Structure formats: C-alpha cells, structure tokens
Amino acid sequence: MSNLPKPIIAGPLTEIQLQQFMRDGYLIVRKLASTALCQRMIENVETSLKPALGPLEYESDVRYPGAPVNQSAPGGFTPRRLLNAYARDAVFRQWAGARDVVSAVKQLVGTDNLLLTQNHHNCIMTKMPEYSSKTGWHQDIRYWSFDRPELVNVWLALGDEYSEKGGMKFIPGSHKLELDRGRFDADLFAGRIDEAHLWDPNAFVDPGLLDRSTSCSYVSTKQEPGANTEGSTTRVLPE
Numbered sequence: 001m002s003n004l005p006k007p008i009i010a011g012p013l014t015e016i017q018l019q020q021f022m023r024d025g026y027l028i029v030r031k032l033a034s035t036a037l038c039q040r041m042i043e044n045v046e047t048s049l050k051p052a053l054g055p056l057e058y059e060s061d062v063r064y065p066g067a068p069v070n071q072s073a074p075g076g077f078t079p080r081r082l083l084n085a086y087a088r089d090a091v092f093r094q095w096a097g098a099r100d101v102v103s104a105v106k107q108l109v110g111t112d113n114l115l116l117t118q119n120h121h122n123c124i125m126t127k128m129p130e131y132s133s134k135t136g137w138h139q140d141i142r143y144w145s146f147d148r149p150e151l152v153n154v155w156l157a158l159g160d161e162y163s164e165k166g167g168m169k170f171i172p173g174s175h176k177l178e179l180d181r182g183r184f185d186a187d188l189f190a191g192r193i194d195e196a197h198l199w200d201p202n203a204f205v206d207p208g209l210l211d212r213s214t215s216c217s218y219v220s221t222k223q224e225p226g227a228n229t230e231g232s233t234t235r236v237l238p239e
C-alpha cells in the first residue's frame, strides 16, 4: 500500500484521520449519515424483511459456519443480504451519493474520479439472532476481480453493531501484507488453512460501530464479520 497516492482532495476528513486510515487500513467515522436518513433506511429495511423482498441472499446460500445447510433446514429462509441496494430504493442512492460520504471516500482513495461498483457489496446485510453465519478472515478484494486493490468499502451501521452482533473485526495494518493467492483456500478465505496465518488473527480489533457510524476500509485489509450471538437483528449497509 506504500504506493497509494497521498490524498489531496478537500473533504470532511482531517489529516489525522487520513493518516490513521493509511496506517491501519480502516477508519471509523462517526455520524456521516443524518438521523433522519438512517431512520428512512431502517423503515425500508423493516418493510423489506416482512415478508422478505428479493433480490436477496439467504443464510443457507453461503454455507458459512453457522448457516443452515440448505433451504429445507430450520432457518433455511433466513435473509442474509438484501441485494441491489442502489437500485432498490432512492433512500439508498441518497446515502451513496451524500456529499460528505462521497468527499470522504474521494479523500481515502485519493482521487476525484470516483466510481461506485454495484457488485456484491451494494446491499443491506441483516444478521438475525436466530440464524446467522461467520464469514471468515478474508480480504474484500475476493469479491471482485480487479487487478489493483484501489477500492474502499464503506459500512454504515443502522444500529449499534459490534462483534457479538456479527459486526466487522479488522487486523490493523494488515492491508500492507502482500499475500499471494496460494496462501488462501479456493474460496479465498485465510482462516481455514494454517499456512495462511502469516498475520496474527488474534491481533484483531473490534471497532464497535455505534449507531450511524461508518467504517471505511481498504479491500486488502484482513477482516472478519462474525455471527450474531445476541438477541436483536443487525443491519449494516456495505457499499
């Protein structure tokens, strides 16, 4: 990551925040979204879950640890991700295009020429207390096939989200480790093969996203969203 361009774009982030991002590979920004906008998103998500409104991914689709084995198993129709957020409703487009969000991401990527990819992220992740799964340690670049990892993910917490609720954990500085594909399993997860433990998976940080907090991370930062082991539903918006 040492060859990342130094951010020069004016925006809401301070020089210290930019330095933290470049050092740790992720940054937590408080209150980038207004309470009113978050409330509209929550209402949209609640309506889209009762009954579940496609396109969506079920827990049983991913077969991750903790997921129901198929749709016939108990919990087989538990929603995991409401897909295509950008096309789903204007409220999500409003969030993705909000001035403060766009200028923060421009600063983090170090460009004025920003593009939003609508593949994979671009969804609402919902982690239900009854059935949820653990994604496993990975780099988000696994979800795309770009040659250069010049992507930044933005997660918006629509409630207090932390590791016991299936929130994201990060390994600070891990974006600087260059690991070739042979270090990962066929699904590009690292934790399932011992040789891949070139970093210390116990050195993780749970940044604990408070309501309306945003986490921004490089797609090369090692991260693990876990299962929800608490009693209430988790809703985050990754893009």
Ligand SMILES: O=C(O)CCC(=O)C(=O)O
Binding pocket: 121, 135, 140, 153, 223, 225, 238
């Ligand atoms: O489990 C998934 O589908 C993706 C989780 C993730 O790493 C992310 O949203 O950044």
